[in-house]
Amino acid sequence: MKLKKLLQVFWTFFKIGAFTFGGGYAMIPLIQNEAVEKRHWVTDDDILEIVAIAESTPGPIAINSATFVGYRAAGVLGSVCGTLGVVLPSFVIILALSFVLQEFQALRAVQYAFFGIRAGVLALLIKALWTMYKKSPKGWPAYVVMGLSFLLTAVFSINVIFVIIGCAIFGLVTSRILKKGEVA
Numbered sequence: 001m002k003l004k005k006l007l008q009v010f011w012t013f014f015k016i017g018a019f020t021f022g023g024g025y026a027m028i029p030l031i032q033n034e035a036v037e038k039r040h041w042v043t044d045d046d047i048l049e050i051v052a053i054a055e056s057t058p059g060p061i062a063i064n065s066a067t068f069v070g071y072r073a074a075g076v077l078g079s080v081c082g083t084l085g086v087v088l089p090s091f092v093i094i095l096a097l098s099f100v101l102q103e104f105q106a107l108r109a110v111q112y113a114f115f116g117i118r119a120g121v122l123a124l125l126i127k128a129l130w131t132m133y134k135k136s137p138k139g140w141p142a143y144v145v146m147g148l149s150f151l152l153t154a155v156f157s158i159n160v161i162f163v164i165i166g167c168a169i170f171g172l173v174t175s176r177i178l179k180k181g182e183v184a
Helices: 002-019 024-038 044-056 061-106 108-135 140-155 160-183
Strands: none
Touching: 002 024, 002 061, 024 044, 024 061, 024 108, 044 061, 044 108, 044 160, 061 108, 140 160
8 A cells, every 4th residue: 555655756846857847836836736635645735835845945945845745645655656756757857858958958949849848837826825815814924925025035136045034033033023012
């Protein structure tokens, strides 16, 4: 039974890794669909926490998410299977492309295909944003963090690590202040 679960974790993340273009954020809706809706390995709330942790730990978000979901589904070996599953397709594809990259890039059909793929990836990113927004806590602290984080990263090009640390500090301070307000 354990082997079956491990193979399910590997195969699920292998499919996600093989058929998702655009990086980790484009994979989040697929991970959510597979891990929450189809397989029931985690809940929607778990996905929000996993994405938050995956964003703030070193490494690509897709790999971190696969590792966390794999662990929740089948323990340590599940995390290994999830990680290998999501990484293996990219590794094989990049290895194969590295041999023919010059000729491959010049093909007009490939350029058009990637133009369409980029548009599809943008749609997946917007869907991930919308899904996370709907599930996130609302209120002035969340909107302040969201707005300032966007400005700091998109407009002022502040390193994301510093923004995440600042958001964590803001959350801690704000929650303490709000808790004191409840007691009074």
